[in-house]
Amino acid sequence: MDRIHITGGVPLNGTIPISGAKNAALPLMIASLLTGDTLELANVPRLADIAALTRILGNHGVDHMVVGKRPGQTTETGQTIRLTASNVIDTTAPYELVSTMRASFWVVAPLLARFGEAKVSLPGGCAIGTRPVDLLIMALERLGAQIEIDAGYVVAKTKNGLRGAEIDFPKVTVGGTHVALMAASLAYGTTVISNAAREPEVVDLAECLTKMGARIQGAGTPRIVIEGVARMNGARHEVLPDRIETGTYAMAVAMTGGDVVLENTRADLLHSALDILSTTGAEITQVPGGIRVRRNGAGIAAVDVTTDPFPGFPTDLQAQFMALMTLANGQSQIRETIFENRFMHVQELARLGARIRLEGDLAIVEGVDRLKGAPVMATDLRASVSLVIAGLAAEGETQINRVYHLDRGFEALEAKLARCGARIERVRA
Ligand code: UD1
Numbered sequence: 360m361d362r363i364h365i366t367g368g369v370p371l372n373g374t375i376p377i378s379g380a381k382n383a384a385l386p387l388m389i390a391s392l393l394t395g396d397t398l399e400l401a402n403v404p405r406l407a408d409i410a411a412l413t414r415i416l417g418n419h420g421v422d423h424m425v426v427g428k429r430p431g432q433t434t435e436t437g438q439t440i441r442l443t444a445s446n447v448i449d450t451t452a453p454y455e456l457v458s459t460m461r462a463s464f465w466v467v468a469p470l471l472a473r474f475g476e477a478k479v480s481l482p483g484g485c486a487i488g489t490r491p492v493d494l495l496i497m498a499l500e501r502l503g504a505q506i507e508i509d510a511g512y513v514v515a516k517t518k519n520g521l522r523g524a525e526i527d528f529p530k531v532t533v534g535g536t537h538v539a540l541m542a543a544s545l546a547y548g549t550t551v552i553s554n555a556a557r558e559p560e561v562v563d564l565a566e567c568l569t570k571m572g573a574r575i576q577g578a579g580t581p582r583i584v585i586e587g588v589a590r591m592n593g594a595r596h597e598v599l600p601d602r603i604e605t606g607t608y609a610m611a612v613a614m615t616g617g618d619v620v621l622e623n624t625r626a627d628l629l630h631s632a633l634d635i636l637s638t639t640g641a642e643i644t645q646v647p648g649g650i651r652v653r654r655n656g657a658g659i660a661a662v663d664v665t666t667d668p669f670p671g672f673p674t675d676l677q678a679q680f681m682a683l684m685t686l687a688n689g690q691s692q693i694r695e696t697i698f699e700n701r702f703m704h705v706q707e708l709a710r711l712g713a714r715i716r717l718e719g720d721l722a723i724v725e726g727v728d729r730l731k732g733a734p735v736m737a738t739d740l741r742a743s744v745s746l747v748i749a750g751l752a753a754e755g756e757t758q759i760n761r762v763y764h765l766d767r768g769f770e771a772l773e774a775k776l777a778r779c780g781a782r783i784e785r786v787r788a
Contacts (some may be wrong), residue, residue, distance in 0.1 A: 361502040363759040363773065365750035366782040367732055370617035373779035376607050377624035377649075379437045379598030382675075383560040385462040386537040386713040387567050388412055391421060391442035392469035393545060394571060396593030399426070402437035403598055404770040407763065408460050413440075415456045415463045417688060419470070420448035437598065437770075447474065454480040460767075464492060464513075468538040471504055471515045472545035478514045494532050496771055498539040501526045502546050519781060523548030526591075531668040536583070537564055544573035546587040555583045558669040559628050570594035579773045602628035603675045604769060605650065607744050609633065610679045611776070612652040613641035613659065614686060614752040619779055622649040631672045632680075639683065640661045661689035661726055666697050674690050678704045679746035685713035686752060687726035694721050704742035707735040711746075711753050732757040737764045744769060751781055 384770035391685055393396040403409060413423050426439040450470045457463045457480040469568065470477035483491065483731040496506050507514045508614070523546050526539050536556040541564075543550035555561065559580055565578030571594045580670035605624040612619045613636055626633055626645050633643050633650070640660045641684040661684060666674040674697035684691040685708055695701050702722055705715045710733040714725040732755035737743030743764040750757030759765075762785070773783045 360391065360760065360788045361762050362786045362788070363747065363762050363765070364784050364786055365757045365759070367730075367751050367753040367755065367757060367759065369751070369782055370615050371619050371751070371776070371779040371781060372512070372559055372617045373614050374468070374620045374774045375779060376621055377600045378402075378623045380560060380563070380601040380603070381408055381768050382533075382603070383563040384409060384598045385412055386444060386541075386564045387596060388416060388558065389417065389465050389469060390541055390564065390681060392419065392444045392447065392466060392573065393473055393541060394407040394593060395439050395443070395445040397443045398439045398571070399439065399595040400759050401439040401477060401595070401597040403440050404437055404601065406768060406770055407766045408462070408768065411456070413461050415452055415466065416442065416444075418449060418452070418475065419466070420443070422447050426451050441584045450474050450477050452477075452479040457482055461593045463492055464495070465534060465538050467495070467513060467515055468499065468541040471499060471517060472521055472542045475518070476516050479514050480512055481508075494528055494530065494535040495538045496536055498526045498528075499542055501548065502542050508647070511715055521546035523550040525553070527553040528555065530554075533558050533561065536561050540568060540575065540583065540585065543585040543587060544568050544575070544591065548587055550585040552583040552585070552589065553581065554706060555581050556668060557581065559599060559602060567594060567596040570596060570645045602625040602674065603741070605629060606673070606676045607679050607769070608747070609636055609641070609643070609650065609652045610676070610683050611748045611751055612765070612781070613639060613654050614683045614748055618651070618653045618655070619781070620646060620649050620651045624649055626650050629673070631670055632676050633674060633679070635662055635664060639681050639687065649751060658727070659683060659687040661687035661691040665694040668697070674698055674701065675741050676743045677701065679748055681705070681715070681722060681724060682708060682745040682749040683750065684724040685727060685730060687716070687724070689726055691724045691726070692721055693724060696720065703738040704745045707738065707742070707746055708749055710735050711749050711751070711757065729754055731755055734758040734760065736760040740764050740768045744772075747772070751783070
């Protein structure tokens with residue numbers, strides 16, 4: 360298995376191009392199942408999760424084409440893909456494929472809406488809590504689907520198509536909102552989603568669905584209204600920038616010190632996280648086409664954080680922020696409200712010398728003067744990258760094992776950091 364070696368203690372200086380958002384690209388690719396026409400997606404990141412979803416869509420019979428490279432494109436700029444679901448041969452998504460990535464479960468919605476049936480394995484994905492799909496199933500049932508769980512599969516059917524309905528989520532769910540949006544787009548009549556997720560990736564999906572002929576209002580607010588249409592068409596859409604990748608590199612600079620411009624990204628995608636980073640002492644400025652992050656000389660101030668659905672502080676940046684706080688002047692308290700059991704990075708950060716105490720959903724971090732490199736183990740996607748950040752700031756060598764977690768969500772991680780002076784390399788097994 361590949362490893363990453365980091366020799367820490369080097370400030371980051373330079374530019375980092377930000378990729379398209381994994382969490383937007385996945386539902387957008389799944390939306391291709393809603394139509395027999397071609398959906399062209401630009402700025403799609405090259406990631407293991409994207410490859411996994413491509414295999415799942417391929418298994419349903421979706422044609423996948425990568426559009427040739429254009430002059431000036433490097434592997435650090437996203438790819439353009441074309442997906443055509445004109446000949447769907449199978450509405451089953453098998454365990455072997457779905458178990459590797461939770462988001463692949465969302466294929467249930469377009470398959471059911473367009474073909475009246477879907478059989479999809481219960482999902483896998485990062486081991487961060489139980490992560491049930493009860494709310495996704497509830498949304499489909501509200502739209503008139505008959506659903507049974509049979510031998511680890513969700514079997515969904517509808518006799519005369521889905522019907523618009525009121526879907527009131529008792530808890531904000533990104534996946535539930537994606538599923539409801541896709542299913543309701545092809546349902547008969549009007550659907551109202553209450554307590555909808557407001558994440559930028561939901562807005563991106565709604566924009567693409569609208570280009571495909573859907574009638575959607577209110578995406579980005581807690582109340583989304585969808586007028587169902589009988590059929591949808593092809594479209595071209597560019598995936599929005601990855602706000603989690605943006606925030607991750609911003610935190611890396613805040614931790615190591617230095618001066619980096621994050622290109623092809625937008626500050627409005629992560630206001631709360633950038634505000635908090637400024638409070639820790641990093642200097643954040645908007646520049647044309649990106650964000651500049653600097654920290655020179657000043658210490659890192661301890662700041663408390665609670666994760667929340669958008670526009671709150673994202674749970675997907677919690678581990679990275681904790682890494683930063685391990686070197687803060689004083690104590691910070693980090694509360695995780697979205698996922699239980701999302702503190703697996705704590706024991707690995709401790710190997711580098713971090714002082715963190717857990718009390719239920721609260722992590723209490725006592726800042727230390729320095730971290731010292733050590734061998735550590737990646738446990739899930741975001742936890743892994745927190746170890747990279749900590750390793751960049753630690754003295755000496757850090758070796759990160761099980762890096763396949765990183766490949767699921769961070770495109771060209773070593774190359775992007777190395778171009779800013781980081782001493783980081785992958786050792787292939
Ligand atoms: C998405 C993101 C993930 C991010 C998360 C929260 C993708 C591919 N993944 O995951 O990176 O961390 O949003 O911002 O976009 N829940 C239920 N029942 C359900 C569904 C969810 O109880 O049927 C709970 C979950 O256990 C969790 C909370 O609701 O506690 C939020 O989960 P959700 O927003 O659905 O996360 P995902 O869409 O899986």
